[in-house]
Amino acid sequence: MSKRVALEASHAVAEAVKMSDVDVISAYPITPQTHIPERLAEMVANGELQANYIPVESEHSALSACLGSVAVGARSFTTTASQGLELMHEVVYCGASMRFPMVMVVCNRSLSAPISVWGDHSDVMSCRDTGWIQVFCENSQEAFDLTVWGYRVAEDLKVMIPVMVNLDGFTLSHVTEPMFLPEQSEVDKFLPVFNYPYALNPDKPMTHGGLGQPDIYTEAKVAQEIALRKSKSVIIQGWKEFGDIFGRHYSPVEQYRAEDAKTLLLTMGSYSETAKVMIDERRARGESVGLISLRLWRPFPYEEFRKAVSGAETLIVFDRSISFGMGGPVFSEAKSALYSEASRPKVVGIIGGLGGRDMAVKDFEYVLDRGKEIAEQGSDRMIEVVGVRGEMIKA
Amino acid sequence: MVDKKLKSAYDFTWKNMEVGNIVTEPGNASARRTGDWRSDRPILDKNECIKCGFCWLYCPDAAVKQIDDGYFEIDMYYCKGCGICASVCPKKAITMVEEVEE
Structure with a gap:
């Protein structure tokens, strides 16, 4: 118990x-x-x-x-x-x-x-x-x-x-x-109990970490x-x-009020819980929004991810890091995972929460609203970052 | 003696490799044809050889063997052509010649 x-x-x-x-x-x-x-x-x-x-x-x-x-x-x-x-x-x-x-x-x-x-x-x-x-x-x-x-x-x-x-x-x-x-x-x-079949043992010598030639x-x-x-x-x-044992269930792509949502927000990690509060508030106002979070990052859950976003019109990917010279890494991967799909949502990337910058509910409201705006009108900004000071230059 | 019929790298596909590329048969490096790296080949002149065994002693890869008549033979399956044997031979009985494709 x-x-x-x-x-x-x-x-x-x-x-x-x-x-x-x-x-x-x-x-x-x-x-x-x-x-x-x-x-x-x-x-x-x-x-x-x-x-x-x-x-x-x-x-x-x-x-x-x-x-x-x-x-x-x-x-x-x-x-x-x-x-x-x-x-x-x-x-x-x-x-x-x-x-x-x-x-x-x-x-x-x-x-x-x-x-x-x-x-x-x-x-x-x-x-x-x-x-x-x-x-x-x-x-x-x-x-x-x-x-x-x-x-x-x-x-x-x-x-x-x-x-x-x-x-x-x-x-x-x-x-x-x-x-x-x-x-x-x-x-x-x-x-x-851990039973490693290749355990080093003087009675049965073997080599871990040998050389691998081009052949x-x-x-x-x-x-x-x-x-x-x-x-x-x-x-x-x-x-x-x-x-089955503990009664708590996990899946590669976790979904929160996402099944019928026209707009989906994608997050990873603990900020997802803050984002869920925002989703609840928007749902209460009748907006068709939901959240998915990548529980499994590697191997990338292509199948589950594609299925989770298949009904959405817009997918807003929230990144908490920058791949310098390219933008948000999760955004880039999410977009590429959908490229070969016949029908797919518009994918928008927004970065935030860098170096401990708080992401409150109102910040996720911004992510959602700005994300929808970009999906409809496009963006000429070089990079989309929540709350960054200074006017953003064009791409 | 080494079983030269053991698997070569080309017998392996991604499917039949050991997990983590672990080598589970100790000492199987002897099955690897290391001689194909060679660019120079040692040629031993028996007329000059005095059976001193310096080449056998100094060969870093144990590619030199003593045969029944007491002379030495270099195993080209393993010899990488480093030239140490030629360098240490007191009678200059070993010369290094360039490998050419036949």
Whole structure:
């Protein structure tokens, strides 16, 4: 029987790591992720969690230590944010390419410069191409659920791909919310013991991370890409079984009052909940608006996304980062996912919430109204950004 | 002796590769024809050879073998043509000649 508790999202993640019976934790503290490794270190120190906590000198080492521990068959966890994820970057690729199943929680934060410890999605967007399964959370409950679920999916023998769980820095990581904490027995029922078939063992030597010459590299990369795309069925099955046990249901593209909506707003992460308040207000006034949020970011849920927007006239994509020289990355991907469709909504991109800039309900009202305006009349602005000071120049 | 019939890279497709490209058979590098990188080929003159074994000792890839009569032979399946054997031979019995396509 689950018990209802109030937990900060960071502590909810720590509880999930504990209940997933993780063997190795290696993390380097960085704002706004600090409360996760802090709580885990406490759990290991006071004997609540039987695991090895490896203190490391950097994020590069934190993830490297985890990959080493997965290689011997230990369930492993790390967590980081922002510059830490950037310092980790080359190892992030290695984890996915070497198919090491593990979970990393990223408390999404902006990137320097200027130095900003506050939230946006710049850090995770720089990891779009790394080959990890990537999901987004909206609240403490989801942070807990997706961490436990992450191990289940990553370790599935048909998958063997690490999972990155994204939660917004501060606006989620530091927020205390009511949530249901399940019984250990329920988690054990959902998450079997980690049995890594390629564990390093002196009795049966093998090589991880060998050289791939031009005669084999192409095949290796195609195998990796196909494995990531095919992981979607296990991802969905994992959510189904999670729902059967815990009663909470997740899907690659979450929909909120979206079924019959003429105008759809697309968001990712915790700001979706603020946007939903705006949607409710507009619905009360009789407007045909709804919201979809991408729970699953990689592999990109093409099929589910196309289906979710198929009835809409306008899709307004809200981005929390800039792909410099191009604009909003989610906007660009959403638009390209619809290009080959015979009938598709007009797709508009608006950027906001950079470096911790608040997005209140009224700001999402602006996103919706401006988005509809652009869909009808077009825009001659170089870039559409919520609340930016200074008159915008033409493209 | 090495089984030279083990799989070459070209026997692999994206479908039959090990997860994460893990090498599950230890020591299988011996099945790889590393000799095809060679641009210079060592030629050993038996008339000059004194069987000192320097070439065998110095070869970084263990491509030099001693045969029954005590002389040495270079295995072109592995020899990368580095020229160390020619360089260390005290009798200058090994010369490096350019590989040409036949």
